[in-house]
Amino acid sequence: MNTADVxxxxxxxxxxxxxxxxxxxATQRLGLEREIVWATVRSLIQLLFVxxxxxxxxxxxQPLVLSWxxxxxxxxxxxxxxxxxxxxxxxxxxxxxxxxxxxxxxTLAVIFGLGVFPLEGRTLVPLAGMMVGNSMNATVLAxxxxxxxxxDNRPEVEARLALGQSSRQASRRYLQSALRTALTxxxxxxxxxxxxxxxGAMTGLILAGVDPIExxxxxxxxxxxxxxxxxxxxxxxxxxIGRRLFTxxxxxxRLPRS
Amino acid sequence: MAFEFKQVxxxxxxxxxxxxIRELIxxxxxxxxxxxxxxxxxxxxLRLCNRLxxxxxxxxxxxxxxxxxxxxxxxxxxxxxxxxxxVRFAGTVLDNLREADFLIGPAAAExxxxxxxxxxxxxxxxxxxxxxxxAQRMCIARALAxxxxxxxxxxxxxxxxxxxTRTIEDQALALAAAGMPIxxxxxxxxxxxxxxxxxxxxxxxxxxxxxxxxxxLTAPDPRIAAFLAEQPS
Numbered sequence: 077m078n079t080a081d082v083x084x085x086x087x088x089x090x091x092x093x094x095x096x097x098x099x100x101x102a103t104q105r106l107g108l109e110r111e112i113v114w115a116t117v118r119s120l121i122q123l124l125f126v127x128x129x130x131x132x133x134x135x136x137x138q139p140l141v142l143s144w145x146x147x148x149x150x151x152x153x154x155x156x157x158x159x160x161x162x163x164x165x166x167x168x169x170x171x172x173x174x175x176x177x178x179x180x181x182x183t184l185a186v187i188f189g190l191g192v193f194p195l196e197g198r199t200l201v202p203l204a205g206m207m208v209g210n211s212m213n214a215t216v217l218a219x220x221x222x223x224x225x226x227x228d229n230r231p232e233v234e235a236r237l238a239l240g241q242s243s244r245q246a247s248r249r250y251l252q253s254a255l256r257t258a259l260t261x262x263x264x265x266x267x268x269x270x271x272x273x274x275x276g277a278m279t280g281l282i283l284a285g286v287d288p289i290e291x292x293x294x295x296x297x298x299x300x301x302x303x304x305x306x307x308x309x310x311x312x313x314x315x316x317i318g319r320r321l322f323t324x325x326x327x328x329x330r331l332p333r334s
Numbered sequence: 335m336a337f338e339f340k341q342v343x344x345x346x347x348x349x350x351x352x353x354x355i356r357e358l359i360x361x362x363x364x365x366x367x368x369x370x371x372x373x374x375x376x377x378x379x380l381r382l383c384n385r386l387x388x389x390x391x392x393x394x395x396x397x398x399x400x401x402x403x404x405x406x407x408x409x410x411x412x413x414x415x416x417x418x419x420x421v422r423f424a425g426t427v428l429d430n431l432r433e434a435d436f437l438i439g440p441a442a443a444e445x446x447x448x449x450x451x452x453x454x455x456x457x458x459x460x461x462x463x464x465x466x467x468x469a470q471r472m473c474i475a476r477a478l479a480x481x482x483x484x485x486x487x488x489x490x491x492x493x494x495x496x497x498x499t500r501t502i503e504d505q506a507l508a509l510a511a512a513g514m515p516i517x518x519x520x521x522x523x524x525x526x527x528x529x530x531x532x533x534x535x536x537x538x539x540x541x542x543x544x545x546x547x548x549x550x551l552t553a554p555d556p557r558i559a560a561f562l563a564e565q566p567s
Contacts, residue, residue: 234386235421235473239434240411240480325406327386330347 134197143197164332175312179305218258243322342392364531414477420469422461434479467498
């Protein structure tokens with residue numbers, strides 16, 4: 077098989093491209109040189125660390141529970157990242173974890189329950205990683221959109237409440253609009269795949285010497301996994317935040333600025 | 335009485351007192367105008383009446399019952415509200431009325447429009463295409479669609495031209511004459527003089543006067559005198 081293994085020398089050679097980036101920053105006086113060096117060093121250390129840990133965790137000799145623990149840790153960490161990126165949203169940490177946890181249950185149940193991929197550490201961890209990583213953006217986007225919708229349309233929402241509509245009725249169309257906005261980028265990405273860009277998993281497989289048709293099958297399954305998980309996280313997040321923005325006596329709370 | 339306030343306090347997010355009313359009774363007939371400078375707490379007072387806001391302390395009664403005793407959605411259908419800017423929902427005027435009463439048919443809708451001086455041809459007009467005055471009258475009709483016992487109007491003419499303003503004032507007076515008590519907020523004493531049967535003057539979150547419109551103009555309180563002095567002549 078014609079693989080494209082990157083040797084240590086090859087890796088060092090690829091650092092030339094980092095020097096190009098540093099050169100760009102220096103000639104344009106962006107002052108980002110240190111930042112680029114730090115990012116490069118940090119990414120390498122992080123990846124090496126993850127590589128070592130993953131090699132241990134997904135080793136077929138190890139019990140699968142280790143892989144599940146890794147997935148749980150990823151979901152918890154995603155919640156923290158979501159909170160850091162949208163700290164102004166009330167209750168974003170538990171809701172973020174709930175949303176991604178729900179997506180994990182739905183998508184992994186389908187992927188492994190129907191035997192799309194065999195349930196092993198080497199499939200579970202990377203698939204869950206891709207699911208969590210992609211869902212995080214959609215979750216933050218959905219949360220922000222919901223708050224913006226209600227802030228921008230406060231007079232309309234309050235006019236509906238004043239007519240005796242429940243917070244659920246009064247908020248329905250604004251939640252729909254927020255959800256639509258949050259899902260559109262992923263739908264567009266799914267549409268453009270293959271034509272505009274070659275996604276990471278497929279590129280990786282082809283580089284590793286796998287037959288492109290085989291790579292496409294894997295990639296397609298992953299794309300649908302991501303689409304399903306983004307839809308699930310965005311929906312859970314939108315509905316969850318939508319509830320948080322109202323009191324139990326159907327009043328719209330004061331909304332934070334993003 | 336329509337509303338009764340006792341020792342009601344509302345605080346802002348900074349903990350500062352925005353409204354402090356020891357005792358206030360809103361009569362259940364005619365137009366009661368709540369007048370006062372911007373930031374005096376007039377809108378807050380109005381929003382307490384249908385629980386779009388809640389007081390931090392004190393008791394508010396509507397129709398003799400504490401307002402907390404009535405489920406908020408029922409309360410809001412009994413206490414109609416018209417906002418500063420006319421709020422147009424998507425669709426036709428009939429669609430807008432159906433946001434208040436989704437079972438309403440064209441005949442009943444036409445009767446509602448008639449109460450605000452609009453004819454039946456408006457039912458199929460798009461809300462976005464109405465003039466400001468027409469849209470505000472549609473909003474009044476929409477508020478009436480829930481069958482309220484009292485109407486709150488929060489500076490309902492502030493975005494309208496003088497002619498549309500007079501039309502809305504006349505509609506309010508006609509509704510009041512037909513038995514609908516109205517609580518109307520304004521900072522304009524000229525408007526107060528045109529429509530008020532009763533006046534409550536609110537300054538810095540406190541009631542400084544209640545009585546007839548004429549009495550306000552001769553009230554001895556220096557804060558009221560200062561407020562009146564700022565009115566355009």
